[in-house]
Amino acid sequence: MVYRKQVKIKGQLYWYLFHTFRDKDKFIKKAKYIGRNLPSNINQIEKEFLKEVKFGKITKLMVSKEDKLVESLHPLERRVIPYLGLDVKDIVKKAELSEVEILRALQWLENKEVVTLKKESKEIIRLLKNGEEYKKRGLPETKFLKVLDKPRTMKWMMEKSGLDKDELHFSLGLLKKKGLIELGSEIKRLKKENFKDIEEFLKSLPKNFEDLNDKEKKIMEELKQRKEIIEVDLKKGVEVSVTPLGKELMKKNLDVNLIENLTPNLLAKGSWKSKKFRRYDVSLNVPKIYPGKRHFVNQAVDYAKRIWMDMGFEEMDGQIINTSFWNFDALFQPQDHPARDMQDSIFLDKKEEIKEKEMMKKVKEMHETGGKISKGWQYDWDEEKAKKLVMRTHTTVLSAQTLAKLKEKRGKFFAIGRNFRNEAVDWSHGFEFNQTEGIVVDPDANFRHLLGYLKEFIKKMGFPKARFRPAYFPYTEPSIEIDVFHPTRKTWIELGGAGIFRPEMVVPLLGENVPVLAWGLGLGRIIMDYYDIHDIRELYKNDIKQLREMKTWLR
Amino acid sequence: MPTVNLNKTEFEDLVGKKLPLEELKDRISMLGTDLEKIEGNEIEVEIFPNRPDMLSEQGFARAFSSFIGVKGGLRKYNVRKSNYEVKIEKSVKGIRPETACAVVKNLKLDDDKIKSIIQIQEKLHVSYGRNRKKVAIGIYPLEKIKFPIRYLAEDPKRIEFKPLEMTTVLNGKEILEKHPVGRDYKHLLEKEDKFPIFRDANESILSMPPIINSDDVGKVSADTKEVFVECSGFDYETLSKCLNFIVTALNDIGGEIYEVKVDGKESPDLTPEEMKFDLGYCNKILGLELKENEVKGLLEKMGYDYVKGKVLIPAYRADILHQIDLVEDIAIAYGYENFKEEIPNVSTVAKESERRKLNRKISEVLMGLGLLECNSFSLSNEDNLNKKMQITTKLMKVESPVNQDYNTLRDRILPNLMEILSENKRYEYPHNLFEIGKIFEGVKDKDSLGVVITGNFTELKQVLDVLFRSLNLEYMVEETEHRSFISGRCGRISAKGKDLGVIGELSPDVLENWGLEIAFSGLELDIERLFDIIRT
Known part of the structure; x- marks a missing residue:
């Protein structure tokens, strides 16, 4: 009211x-x-x-459930429903659709609980070319026996039997094997026996394998060995039964005029106003499509980069192949350090002049005598060794080169790049790996700041719990090994090293002893953990399925 | 990295305290060593290369004992006077010129202790001694030796003695050929005309360093009470340090150290070294406000003494080059876990590398077109780079690669993409891929873009077209010949008169080489040069 x-x-x-x-x-x-x-x-x-x-x-x-259902029917379903209850074959004829279309419609109808489908597969024995022939005119061996009224020569048989050469030879072999005839100058029949069973079997085809008795099965096996007689066909079929809802639906008038596609024509004429749209089953699964996608490793790298940028760091860039001077010597790594062995690093059979002569002199002095600030390593530094080219073993090269170019003795820099080691590849080792490098050049920088930057980065990478342990690197002091706690595996994972660059490294490059906080963290383990990868080789395997389906880096 | 194996009972004896297992594990880690495992009575610890003094059970226990506060401060080591003499003869000068020596008496050895002495020797040989090249160590039972000892070099054919583990007398050359240790270290001597030896006053050969001792006079047993120790090599400082690691360890198990005059020089030298210490510097670096007495306490936990602005450094420490090394030890004693982390409140301006930025932008455009980004190694092999691509460019190989499949610097991305296509044939098409990565021109690297699509020339050129339009850059594609591509369906890409790369339908030969059964088009674009064009 x-x-x-x-x-x-x-x-x-x-x-x-x-x-x-x-x-x-x-x-x-x-x-x-x-x-x-x-x-x-x-x-x-x-x-x-x-x-x-x-x-x-x-x-x-x-609106009633049935009406709603009627509105949601796909045109194919609409055409199939009137004929539900018939064989698929018959629906094909009546609905004038292909079998594939009908099966698809039936599948949808099953989802809508209009029909239930029982998939069945049948093995059907059917006749092939020769089989059809023998069914009509009898087996060649029967013919053979028929003409062999008394012992006959081979030649006679060839002329009179009406069998071709192949059939003749085959019959001959078969009958001899069965012990029905004897071969000599003449062919002689030994036993009276016929092949009625086989011929009757042929006449009964096509037949379901299930319906065969043991004797028939034996015959079938025998015939299968012979050329072009029978074949066992696997026929997949569906048995359709109509549900009560389906029966209800069949009584309805399906001939409602529903809009399938909203065409420009419908829009222009406004004729959609007087019609209804076909309802979709919005819960249905859709065929997969594949997007263009950032490689999952790069997604993680982008994120790590973002973290450094958010903290005000500037990106460093540089060459992969450098002289040993930049990769080792400038980092106060003595020339007999094991990392400089052939088996640890990837060298090139090539040397390059060190252009920074002044700096080189200072580095040399630092190695040999420690300048005036240190004891140095106490050995004769060899320029030739420093000229040898090497694929960078750490992104620290970039830090050293940045320090050498720095005009103002202050700044925050980062890099994420590939490094190389001469290591055999297996599930946990690679020769090429990503590392993120960072330095903070600041007269007021201290050890606590180093821990602060590291902790922040690690936390944002998804590990709130970190541990810092004493460690050793030739170019940092104090040195840190960084572990993060894996929340589900309950173990500590080593992430990399950090420290404050030694004065012996900083002074020749920068000209004075300013604290430089530095770190080099491996990203591989974090990335592998996030994507649940257990083999390091998968990071660069480019398995297209994996690339397409890999989850997005959401941190 | 080298490890030291500890017998837990002996270790606890030496330390003077027994810690619960978890605390033991934690303290070992926080001392600056890496605990490998504790299994029953066996502890294995990785020692960083800056602390060779910790490569012995005794040295490690000594550091640990101070660290957990059982016995801190500088340990005193007496060197008793003696008349033992070693003379270095001229003949050894150009070969292995230096030695540092000592005598240790009053040892009570048993099998475990002998094992631990052998361990010191072996671990030092490998790490500090750089596989005996820098330092070789010899330890001999004193009772079999008559001083003075001569260190000299002789014609290897005249050096005849029975080496350890052998029953027959061999000469110097034969030892290098026939003795297993001789064969292992052959490279250290084989180029010399004369080999170094120690000969005692009885003319017995003690050893032929850096290879092997004599089985007659150079073999220590459980009955040995007194030993002669020598380290031979090239640099006296290094040898002297190494000797200190050994004799202090022997002293820690009850031995008494006696001097040996090496060419008149008193050896070993166990006087602690002094270093000036600047408390202000220390606090500045660590971000702490430690007082002098606190620093004193912390230094003592690391085995030092501190007296009025000076630190006394034990003679077995080889890693204190600069005050910063003391600062680190103070930090370790303070406990890394006790530092309060801090991010300084100073603002700086972030900046992305312009080149990386362009790479990212190009990726975005290509991903928008539905292409899948790949990421492959920068090392490849000649077969993939040249042969399968039907070309013969000059390639740069790396030296002594462990992986033969990755022994060449890639000079294009395209072969990597072809490899990916060939390995992914089982997955639904289309396979439209790209990679932006480093390629090499000689030994210089630069950024390059590779694209492959399941499609024809026009379809790929559409991709290229979108890319250049996004970059707001005019480009040209002119017909060219390239053996990787079908003749007449291959073009050279250029912009502003500069060559940028190549685009085309991949030749059926190339497809066949990669085992591909459908057609692909591919392009390679020099992003480094593209960047330069955009910037100018």
């Missing part, structure tokens, strides 16, 4: 129309604004309001 009521809004009274009705177990209240005064045609407005409520959105809630 519609009723009028005044409602107070901001101190003013306004007229409204209300209508309350029941939908299943809910009460629904509808309202319509009228104004400060009741117009004269208020009765007319009341009637229209009632109509709106009844035939508007609300009525749609009342």
Whole structure:
């Protein structure tokens, strides 16, 4: 029932129309604004309001399940439904659809609980070319025996039997094997026996394998060995049974004119207004498509980069192949250090002049005598060794080169890049690996800041719990080994090293002893952990399925 | 890295305290050593190369004992006077010129202790001694030797003695050929005309360093009470340090150290070294406000003494080059776990490398076109780079590669993409891939882009076209010949008159070489040069 009521809004009274009705177990209240005064045609407005409520959105809630189903039927389903209950073969004929289309429609109908499908596969024995022939005219061996009324020569048989050469030879072999004939100058029949069973079997084909008795199965096996007689066909079929809902549906008029595709024509003419859209089953799985995608390792690298940038770091860039001077000597790594052995690092059979002569002199002095600040390594530094080219073993090269170019003795820098080691490849080792490098050059920098930057980075990479242990690197002091705690595996994972560059390294490059916080962290383990990869080789394997389906880096 | 094996009972004896297992594990890690394993009575610890003094059970226990506060401060080691003499003769000068020597008496050895002495020797040989090249160590039972001893070099054919583990007398040359240790270290001597030896006053040969001792006079047993120790090599400082590692360890198990005059020089030298210490510097680096007495306590935990601005460094420490090394030890004693982390509140401006940025932008464009990004190694092999691509460019190989499949610097991305295609044939097509990565021109690396698509020339050129339009750059593709591509369907890409790369339909030969059964088009683009064009 519609009723009028005044409602107070901001101190003013306004007229409204209300209508309350029941939908299943809910009460629904509808309202319509009228104004400060009741117009004269208020009765007319009341009637229209009632109509709106009844035939508007609300009525749609009342559509029956079957009707809704009718609206959601795909054109293919629509064409198949009238013939439900028939064999698929017959539906093909009646509905004028291909078998594939019908099977697809049946599958959808099963999802809608209109039919239930029982998939069955049958082995059917059917005749091949020779089989058809023998079914009609008898087996060659029967013919052979028929003409062999008394011992005959081979030549006679050839002329009179009516069998071709192949058939003749075959029959001869078969009959001899079965002990029915004897070969000599003449062919002689030994036993009276015929092949009625086989011929009857042929006449009974095609037949289900299931329906064969033991004797028939034996015959079948024998015939299978022979040329072009029979074949066992695997026939996949479906048995369709119509559910009560399906039966209900078959009574309905399916010939409702529903919109399949919203065409420009429909839009232009506005004819869609008088029609209904076919309803889709929105819960249905869709065929997979594959997006263009960032390589999953690069996604992680991008993220790591973001973290450094967010903390105000500037990106460093540089060459992979450097002189040993930059990779080792400038880092105060003595020339007899084991990392400089052939078996540890990837060298090239080539030397390059060290262009920075002044700097080289200072580095040499630092190695030999420690300049005036240190004891140095106490050996004769060899320029030739420093000229040897090597694929960088750590991104620390970039840090050293950055220090050497730095005009103002201050700055925060990072790099993420590939490094190389002469290591055999297996599940946990690679010769090429990603490392993130960082330095903070600041006269006021200290050890606690180093731990602060590291902790922040590691936390953002997904490991809130980190541990710092004393370690050793030739170019840092104090040195740190960084472990992170793996929350599910409950173990510590080594991430890499860090420290404050030794004065022996900083002074020749920068000109004075300014604290330089530095780190080189492996990203491989974090990446492998995030993507649940257990073999390091997968990082660069480029398995297209893996690339397509790998989850997105969401940190 | 070298490890030291400890017998837990002996270790606890030496340390003077027994810790619960978890605490033991934790303390070993926080001392700056890496615990490998504890299994029953066996402890294995990795020692970083800066602490060779910890490569003996005794040395490690000594450091550990101070660290956990049982026995801190500088340990005193007396060197007793004696008349033992070693003379270095001229003949050894150009070969292995130096030696540092000592005598240790009053040893009570048993099988375990002998094992631990052998361990010191072996571990030092490998690490500090750089596989005997830098230092070789000999230890001999004193009772079989008559001083003075001569260190000299002789014609290997005249050096005749019975080496350890052998029953017959061999000459110097034969030892290098026939003795297993001789064969292992042959390279250290074989180029010399004369080989170094120690000969005692009885003319017995003690050893032929750095190879092997004599079985008659150079073999220590459980009955040995007194030993002669020598380290031979090239640099006296290094040898002297190495000798200190050994004699201090022997002293820790009850031995008494006696001096040996080496060419008049008193050896060993166990006087602690002094270093000036600047408390302000230490606090500045560590971000702490330690007081002098606190620093003193921390230094003592690491085996040092501190007296009025000076630190006394034990003679077995070889790694204190600069005050910063003391600062690190103070940090270790303070406990890395006790530092409060801090990010300084100073703002700096972040900057992305312009080149990396361009790479990222190009990736974004290509991903928008539905291409899948790949990531492969920068090392490849000639077969993939040249042969399968039907070309013969000059390639740069690396030296002594462990992996023969990855022995060449790649000079293009395309072969890597072809390899990916050939390995992924089982997956649904289309395979539209790209990679931006480093390639090499000689030994210089630069960024390059490779693209392959399941499609024809036009389809790939559309991709190229989108890319250049996104970059707001005009480009040209002119017909060219390239053996990787079908003749007449291959073009050279250029912009602003500069060559940038090649695009084309891959030749059926190339497809066949990679075992591909459908057609692909590919392109290679020099991003380094593209960057330069965009920037100018």
